[in-house]
Amino acid sequence: MRKTKWTVFLSLILVLSIFLSACGGGGNNNAGEGGNEGGNAEGGEGKSEQVLNLLESAEIPSMDTTQATDATSFNAMNQIFEGLYRLDENNKPVLGMAADEPKEEEKDGETVYTFTIRDDANWSDGTPVTANDFIFAWKKAMNPDSLSQYASMFGTAGIKNANAIITEGDPLYGKVDELGVKAVDDKTLEITVTQKVPYFKSLLTFATFYPQPKDFVEKQGDKYALETDTMLYNGPFVMSEWNHGDGWTFEKNPEYWDNETVSLEKVTYKIVKDVATGVNLYETGKVDRAGLSADFVDQYKGNEDFVTRLEPTMFFLRLNQKNEALANTNIRKALYLAYDREGLVNVLLNNGSVAAKYFVPKEFAFGPNGKDFREFAPDGFLADKGAEEAKAAWEKGLQEIGKDSVDLEFLTTDTELASKIAEYAKEQFQTKLEGLNVTINKQPWKQFLELETAGDFDISTGGWGPDYPDPMTFLYMFETGADYNRMNYTSEKYDKLVSGAKKETDLEKRWKMMQDAEKVLIEEDFAIVPTYQRGTASLMKPYVKNYFLHPFGADTSLKWVKIEGK
Structure with missing residues (x-):
């Protein structure tokens, strides 16, 4: 944040969430209404120890609420701080x-x-x-x-x-x-x-x-929010430990106004970037929730602990137009068309994610007529085009820039899934677009964000989860000069549609303007390469109750979680 979104790193499968927003989502076929993966707890707490052990795949980049830009930070903040409102189940x-x-x-x-x-x-x-x-x-x-x-x-x-x-x-x-x-x-x-x-x-x-x-x-000055003792907390929990690079711990906040509602006494987070390690920790009872990669989905899909859901979180590739080749529309079009999304979601991810040639997710925002935003272009843009059209656009683009080859650097994070997806993209592009050479640059999460924010990349992995329940939370990102544009994209037509939609009071006209803007961004300008709408597959212990997941803002709320029957 998202939004990511953004992290969204509730589980290891969320590793690519580069939105600076909080991401997450309800709509879970194994969950209660509102994204309650643990079901509704009934009865008393019993004698179960009120400790929840979770995994994250990245360090928290910032705990300053005014400076954070990613979902890992936002998710942590939602547990230890509170605004005028918070999201319920x-x-x-x-x-x-x-x-x-x-x-x-x-x-x-x-x-x-x-x-x-x-x-x-x-x-x-x-x-x-x-x-x-x-x-x-x-x-x-x-x-x-x-x-x-x-x-x-x-x-x-x-x-x-x-x-x-x-x-x-x-x-x-x-x-x-x-x-x-x-x-x-x-x-x-x-x-x-x-x-x-x-x-x-x-x-x-x-x-x-x-x-x-x-x-x-x-009083803290530039040390504010760098350690547990340089912060004050007004949320359900306080951060009692922060072992940078390893994990952190929350404990119940006795000063919280609604502390009687809070059952958990402690929440631990351990940073683990390898899915197999996370699954092993789950199987040995050391953590209560673990994300699954494609290798594990078939093994666990019949397990009572298995949970899947489709989120309103989008993944895409940023194409930095400061690069001479990527400033060419046909080169960008070729990359957009060359990418096989079905292979990505069906084989590499295998977790309920959906191939996407669109940016505003389906089953997220509904217009004044009650219809899904995606209804106007349900399969996205140029859905019937593929490798042959990509080759033609590539050849035309090379001719226009006067080159017969192009070298591009692909910036991504250093987690297991991120590495696999980057290698997949490299293979897609190099085998279908003759003369293209892609070099992968893997970086830890914090360093990745710094490089991307500085625009120091050619292609970067992007992810965005919604910060609020409206398509504008996705579309405003790519206005000229916007903080999350980061790729030197500018379009007078796009800017006019987005800025107009922000002011438009006629809801039907506003809806149409936002749909037209998405079409300009993708089908006309190929400014980004949308890849998939995220689904997640994970394991969670049945004794974890009221684990609430959100489709926008922070991923989770732990305020109402109870451990029962452990």
Whole structure:
């Protein structure tokens, strides 16, 4: 975040989640409604030890809510911090730090939401959570000196002056005090919006909207959020241990306002990049959940612990147009058409993932007529085209750039699955496009993000899970100059459609504009190469109850998890 999304690394199969958003998803054929993989717990806790042991495939890059950009970070933050709202088991925003639903007042064409912060909302050191904690964090995220890559979320929420403050050249650029937020007193927060957004409350569950304790953060300086003792926590858990590169531990937060609801006393995360190792840890009872790669799916699919689901999380290849060859439309078209997605999902993944020649996922967003966003192009774009058309586009592209060969570097992460997928892409491209040579550059997750953010790649693996329940959470990424564009793509036509859709109040027109934008991005410009919509296959112990998964924002919520019958 996603969104990724982004990590999304709930299990080892999630290794490629490069979205900076939180990703996850409900819709699980072995789960309860709302993505509850553990089912609904009934009765008391019994005498089971309330400890949950999980795997992650990557280190947490950042625990600063204003600076994090990936799903691994967002997922961790969702357990130890809390905003005005949090997502419940049905993926609906429920009250968090807010004591009740806000009062609404219309003023001069604007809407003012007045929130009251809970009297019993405290940080883990016992100090109260205040309205100023929210304002401090939000202005920090908007400040040019500490600008969040998610700063645009405040504009997405319709908050007054948010877009202007982060737009260079605008008279309000950098003037964070002009943001439409106000602390009336310690427990009263006003938010002024110039446009009402139907998913406003869902946005407020996202990590960038979390508060930060101003005095504590300023005291820590550049050490803030680097270790467990340089953070304060206002969520269900605190981070009690952080062994960088190895894992981390959460423990129940006695200062949390709703701590009586929290059953788990401890949650441990161990970083394991190899699927076989994770499965072995699961089989020996050392972890309670493990992701499965294709090699293990057939072995476990009849097991009662086996769980699969399709997520609204998309994977794709970024094509960096700073590269002379990739600046050519026909070269990009050739790469798009040469990639065999069916082979990828049916053989290499084998986990319920779906081949995709589209970017906005299916079974995620539904328009004013109630139909799936994907209904206008259910199979994606150029679905009937393949290797022959790819070869023709490649030859034409080479002629246009005056070359008979092209060398490209493929940036990916160093996990087992990422490596396999990169090798698969290399084989697809080199065998179908004569004269193309691909070199794979594998990097640890944090270093991967740094290189990709800097645009230091030709092709990179991208993944994106939604940050809020609307197609715009995918489409805004590729506007000219957007933080997550990262590939030098620019299209006046695309920008006009996306920016227009952000302002359009006619829902049918807005829907059509977003669909047209996706078509420009993929079918006309071949700016990215969508590869698959993620499915996951995993094992989870039946004694883990109320393990809630979310289709947008953070992957999971552990607040309601119970261990029963172990």
